[in-house]
Amino acid sequence: MTLPRPIINRSGRTKRALGVQTALEWAFRIEKAELELPPPKDVPEEGFGFGLEYVLLQRAALGCKVDGGQHKMGSYTHPDAEVVAATVAGLPDSLGGIRMAIRVAELARAGLTPDWMPGVVPRCVPVETKRNQHGERATTVVVGTERVLTRGKWRTVEVLACPVTWRPHPEQITSARRGYDDWWQALDWVRDGLVEGEMLRDVEVTGAMPKMQPWRR
Structure with missing residues (x-):
């Protein structure tokens, strides 16, 4: 100094x-x-x-x-x-x-x-990610089910969502x-x-x- x-x-x-x-x-x-x-x-x-x-x-x-x-x-x-x-x-x-x-x-x-x-700005990012042969993707969770009509038949499908958070908070x-x-x-x-x-x-x-x-x- x-x-x-x-x-x-x-x-x-x-x-x-x-x-x-x-x-x-x-x-x-x-x-x-x-x-x-x-x-x-x-x-x-x-x-x-x-x-x-x-x-x-x-x-x-x-x-x-x-x-x-x-x-x-x-x-x-x-x-x-x-x-x-x-x-x-x-x-x-x-x-x-x-x-x-x-x-x-x-x-x-x-x-x-x-x-x-x-210079830090909060960014909305996935809570969790996973990597496979296709690259890195956000992890999804099932948040519910819906009945949809597909090819003349009613089917039950899962509704997926990606939990997100702010980093840094x-x-x-x-x-x-x-x-x-x-x-x-x-x-x-x-x-x-x-x-x-x-x-x-x-x-x-x-x-x-x-x-x-x-x-x-």
Whole structure:
């Protein structure tokens, strides 16, 4: 990741100007900052430590790695990166709380943006297909019978239909884009907190943000 050229603030101190997403990737991916997670609300804060069972339960529930541990061994993390991580850990419950904090940190560590399924359009397709010597064909099911007159005789014939579905389902696209919007709102909150907190020494967080609802053109 290439960092932008430095700027000089009013106090004369040289700082790096970073958008919030770049700042997050710098903190978690380059500086290897760790996310400090608060204890569960039903556990006393005094003497609390993240036990192995708790960490495994969180991993299973959230589907991702949970960062823990207050101190890093044998490595240095820039203080500004620690401030960024602490700000992320403070995401309010209204924006997803701990779950969103972990998502923001993991995406930043991987250098990724949430997949909002760009360019995907639902298509009506057969629920099931089968292939034979004549090629691939949609599977049909019997949905009823009808009496038809054929060559002067009444016959009972099966009425066939091809079950269809939407792939991907519109709800999948909606869910993916809702997830992107939730992530964007979290980044907006983190950016405001870093700017208003004025605790960063060598980094200047700018107003630059990822595109808001990039699927709307």
